Amino acid sequence: MNSLTLGLFYTVIRPEEKWILQAAEARGLAVERLHDGEMTFPLVKNGFKADIVLNRSVSHSRSLYALRFFEHYGVPTVNAYDTVALAGDKVLTSMALQAAGIPTPRVVVALTPEAALKALEEIGYPAVLKPPVGSWGRLLAKVDDREEAEQIIEHKDALASPQHSIFYVQEYVQKPERDLRAFVVGDEVVAAMYRHSEDWRTNAARGATTEPASPNGRMGELALKAAKAVGGGVLAVDLMESPDGLVVHEVNPTPEFRALTGATGVDVAGKILDYVAEAARR
Amino acid sequence: MTECPECAGTLQRKDMVEGEIFTCPECGTELEVTSLDPFEAAKAPKEEEDWGE
Numbered sequence: 001m002n003s004l005t006l007g008l009f010y011t012v013i014r015p016e017e018k019w020i021l022q023a024a025e026a027r028g029l030a031v032e033r034l035h036d037g038e039m040t041f042p043l044v045k046n047g048f049k050a051d052i053v054l055n056r057s058v059s060h061s062r063s064l065y066a067l068r069f070f071e072h073y074g075v076p077t078v079n080a081y082d083t084v085a086l087a088g089d090k091v092l093t094s095m096a097l098q099a100a101g102i103p104t105p106r107v108v109v110a111l112t113p114e115a116a117l118k119a120l121e122e123i124g125y126p127a128v129l130k131p132p133v134g135s136w137g138r139l140l141a142k143v144d145d146r147e148e149a150e151q152i153i154e155h156k157d158a159l160a161s162p163q164h165s166i167f168y169v170q171e172y173v174q175k176p177e178r179d180l181r182a183f184v185v186g187d188e189v190v191a192a193m194y195r196h197s198e199d200w201r202t203n204a205a206r207g208a209t210t211e212p213a214s215p216n217g218r219m220g221e222l223a224l225k226a227a228k229a230v231g232g233g234v235l236a237v238d239l240m241e242s243p244d245g246l247v248v249h250e251v252n253p254t255p256e257f258r259a260l261t262g263a264t265g266v267d268v269a270g271k272i273l274d275y276v277a278e279a280a281r282r
Numbered sequence: 283m284t285e286c287p288e289c290a291g292t293l294q295r296k297d298m299v300e301g302e303i304f305t306c307p308e309c310g311t312e313l314e315v316t317s318l319d320p321f322e323a324a325k326a327p328k329e330e331e332d333w334g335e
Contacts, residue, residue: 012314012327013301021299035301037327060332133332 004280005030006273007050007075009066011037011058015258019269020054027273036062045073052280053077054272055254060088060133063254078276079253083231087253090168091132093230100229102222103247105240106171113157116167120149126172129156142172142200170249172200173242180213180239180246182223183260183268185275186232189215189223191266193259210263218246226251234272236260284321286311295321 006029010017024031032050036057053070055077057063067081079087086092097104110119120127120143129141129152143149157165182192192215197208213219223237226248236255239246257268284293291308295318298304302315303326312326 010301011333012303013299014303018299018302033301058333059330 004051004277005032005049006276007032007034007048007053008056009034009036009053010056016256016269017056020273023269023273027277029277036066041069050075052276054276055079055084058254063088076279078279079233080231083233084253087230087235087251089132090130090250093251096229097226097248100225102226102229103245105173105247105249108169110167110169112165113153116153116169117149119167119169123169123171128170128172130168130170132166132168140201173240173247175240175242180219181260182215182219182237182239183255183257184223184227184235184237185271189220190271191215191260191264191268192219193263210259212264222246222248234275284323286313287324293323
């Protein structure tokens, strides 16, 4: 029954991808490696056999085009193109969360540096300025006052990339020195953890320390709703404990999970592989 | 065994797969396994703007 071939679309082999390769082997799945830096995409499918593709590329733009091509070739993908397009963009994610009635921090988006100052004033200081795409807590700025806002906007404007001229302004949530990450696979929150940091950015990639959290209760319920709001699949949902209760601030469509695996002991890679194999057979 | 492209330190192959990211134990540079047999490593790809978890 295990004659499936899993296409692993990837950039680099981190511990996550290594665990995925091991989990595939343990399940008797053949793996076809599809390197995002080497693969080419003709309009008509040729040259690859995968029955389903698991996207592990770390590049949002490469992911988007590749997933669209795989779908065009009739090959299902985890996650789906639509999910990655939504969840990979903070602007679109915030809209989807709000539309689904999920508590989320206030956000105002501006499309020019001039409007960005207005957006910051509308949100009020301190505020958080984020690039719509990209993560690991990079290029985020906490803006404490107007003077700082003017300096940061000037710097962003000097960066040539179009991504830097879209301004995503989020309210600064007064939270404890931690946030929550819930890992959703299909209809289940498979693991969750707290990320502690004295830095206001609690990314594990920035050295936050972790401890396991219960995947149930209000947190689990919100995480599942948030995952569904962006189309579902394999998603990491980030939540903060605001004074008014839990809020969802991000949904990651190609999440890392080494810190989570370490903190909880859950075989996240195995859960992903079971889900992917199931999806391929549907 | 091969040399780190950055510091020429000695790199052991251990239990690695092609494409794997690892850190040079001598200089801390992030490296990528580019070939297993013969064992070769190059500097890991540089982080790009749209990369992220």
